[in-house]
Amino acid sequence: MPKILKPTQPEKCIGCEMCVFEAQRQLKKVGMEESLIRVFRKKSEGKQNVEFELEIDPRINILDIDKISSICPRGVFEVLTEQSQESEKDTNPEKGREQEKSAV
């Protein structure tokens, strides 16, 4: 069953970019360019709370996504199977739509 990397708890992200670098290492390169994961800082009003947004290229799923998920110190990601994602949508269509949005 094909596996899919999903940022199920993006609000926990601390912007360390460990996932970005792991994905790049699996492609035998170091740097930010053409990375299959991007971490953006959201401009916040009060400057007290820094928030992050994740953008994931679906091609990430050809890499070792278990390793990418496990390098995250905050448990932002989950590795799902396509089947579990489909059944999630069937039982909770609203959550299914939210997951698609956050995963881009």
Place this chain on the structure above:
Amino acid sequence: MIDLTVKKILDIDLETQKAETKSFTDLNSYIGGTGLGLKLLEMYSDKSPIIISTGPLNGFFPFASKTSIVLINDGAVEDIYLGGSLSTRIKFAGLDSIIIHGTAKEETVIEIQNSNAFLKEGSTDLESLGLPGKRTVIEFDGKKVISDQYFTTPENYLEKKFIEKNIKGLSITGTEIYSPKDFDEYKNLYEEMLNRKNELSVEMGGYPSCSGCPMGCGKSKIGEIGGNILLNSLVACQYADKIYTDIGTIFSCLNSLGYGYTHEDIENLPTLVEQTIKKI
């Protein structure tokens, strides 16, 4: 491009509004970070510069996550350290140091994209510059210089320089990539270093973290000042000192990337830096 055989410097003159990149092979023995910064301070001492430098391991290995800033404050040489994403962005811009000197006539925003610098009006929206996800934005709000909306430096040395030079902010984008000479060795060393996170003198937390550090410790928010010269030249985090003062490990890391350093280069650094400081 990232060239490990030279030290590549971006020289920004606010007086003439011109910028140029310079490559030096004869500065390699200063390693990077504060070692390199102090040598550049000696070379530019009459220009009241701000010298921002990365070390040879920044962007490549975990916990090598700080950026060195060297300047002269009230006649004294000061070295301060900033956390966040800046060191990786400078590294992936293909630069070792950024030197900002002279004084701008009007408030200025500096945009750096790899080896190029563009000087813009102070009213420019920093968020409109550079490439999100590959950039660091540094903003001066009139009180503190803040990087990545969170990280600062100790004391007010950097803030005084920003006022003196009329700098409102910087955006630095790095889009270069690098393939280490011995990739498998590099990857193994990376994992070994990461597995040593229990040797850090901070606890894991949920605060915004420096790029390439999984700790989220909250202590890096206020930056660092002074400290061990090897650590500061590698621009590693002071809380990772047990790892980054282990010369054998450092030497293996440098070698895997393709640097041509010898053990003697690392061992001789403190003396070299001491001699440089005496000349400033």
